[in-house]
Amino acid sequence: MRIFISLVILFAAAIGLAVGARFNPGNVVLFYPPYRVDLSLNFFLLLLVLVFVTLYLMLNAIRDAQRMPQRVAAYRREKREREGNQAMRDALKALFEGRFGHAEKAAARASQGPDNAGLSALIAARAAHRLGHPERRDTWLTKAHQDGALKTARLMTAIELLIDERQPETALEAVNELQATGTRHIHALRLALKANQRSQNWPEVLRLVRLLDKRNALHPALSRRLRELAYEHLLSDSSHDAESLRRMWSGIPSDEQVQPYVAARAAAAFNAKGLHEDARRLVEKALAKEWDDRLVRAYGESATLGSPSLLAQIERCEEWAKARPGDAELELTLGTLCLRQKLWGKAQRHLEQALSDALDAVTVQRVHLKLAQLHEALNQPEEAAEHYRRCALATAI
Known part of the structure; x- marks a missing residue:
């Protein structure tokens, strides 16, 4: 519709000009003494239009010529x-395809442009790391350092690559620099966790695990395993004395103190330092929360010969045995406690009950060993030898 209207207006203008020119008797006289030029008005108007068009084209040509260097520079810049x-797209494609040599070369080409220099340096650093060239990797990371907008990306890349190269101390330096910027996103916390785990900084591992658990950023199985490793190393540290061990235990959250793997490890640590009463109390508290064979075993190890609490432990185990019949570990622990208290009949009865309830070879072996010790104490060498033989057979199996 617009084209039709435009054509109608154009035709109307042409018809108007043709009619006006036909019936226009005007004349134009130009005097330049001693010359005189007579022109019709229509021809003069035509010449005026031609002169205007010519001047317009000449001025445009001059302007385009003046702008030519800028256009050439802009064209070359756009081409680069x-x-x-x-080159950046090629580098990313090669990196994801695992062609790290091609990725580094493409990233080197991309780094020639100022806009892509920082990101291409990070891509080249990853590629050089995968190729096993840490010197080139560090060179690329240094180049990426020049781009301040990529500080977080550079530090994240450096932490990840240093952890992969098993340099946790250097990675932790980058972690501290990253944390100084206020960055606390999930992946940064995961990398910090891995770096602290590699450097065996177990208190920080526990702190990061708790923080990631609050954000549901760790699989429960992984979180549990990391906690186990942390508490295993913290509680088995031989540098602890009795007071430092108690102080460290008091710093553990109460909901974690009753976890079986934590309580069992802590009981072993307390027993190793001779703090059997502390071990007994924490195991009883943990068993009240959740029953676990490791805790029952630790409870038996917390008893000492001649201790005033030994009879109380036997009574507590008997109460548990009534509530949990058929528990081989509990029967073994109860028999062991009776053996230490020299209650021979009760010890033999509970140990034989544990032997009948035992389902795994390790428990069978431990029961036979205790029965052998019982018969030795009763001066029954033949029975003791038989149980020692069965203990050896269970070990072989």
Whole structure:
């Protein structure tokens, strides 16, 4: 519709000009003494239009000529940007495909442009790391350092690559620098966790695990395993004395103190330092929360010969045995406690009950060993030898 209207207006203008020119008797006289030029008005108007068009084209040509260097520079700049962006895409594609040599070369081409220099340096650093060239990797990371906007990306990349190269101390330096910027996102916390785990900084591992658990950023099985490792190393540290061990235990959250793997490890640590009463109390508290064979075993190890609490432990185990019949570990623990208290009949009865309830070879072996010790104490060498033989057979199995 617009084209039709435009054509109608154009035709109307042409008809108007033709009619006006036909019936226009005007004349134009130009005097330049001693010359005189007579022109019709229509021809003069035509010449005026031609002169205007000519001047317009000449001025445009002069302006285009003046702008030619800028246009050439802009064209070359756009060409470099296109080539740099293409090189960047090639580098990313090669990196994801695992062609790290091609990725580094493409990233080197992309780094020639100022806009892609920082990101291409990070890509090249990852590629050089995968190729096993840490010197080139560090060189690329240094180049990426020049781009302040990529500080977080550079530090994250450096932490990840240093952890992979098993340099946790250097990675932790980058972690501290990253935390100084206020960065606390999930992946940064995961990398910090891995770095502290590699450097065996177990208190920090526990702190990061708790923080990631609050954000549901760790699988429960992984979280549990990391906690186990942390508490295993913290509680088995031989540098602890009795007071430092108690102080460290008091710093553990109460909901974690009753976890079986924590309580069992802590009981072993307390027993190793001769703090059997502390071990007994924490095991009883943990068993009240959740029953676990490791805790029952630790409870038996917390008893000492001649201790005033030994009879109380036997009574507590008997109460548990009534509530949990058929528990081989509990029967073994109760028999062991009776053996230490020299209650021979009760010890033999509970140990034989544990032997009948035992389902695994390790428990069978431990029961036979205790029965052998019982018969030795009763001066029954033949029975003791038989149980020692069965203990050896269970070990072989």
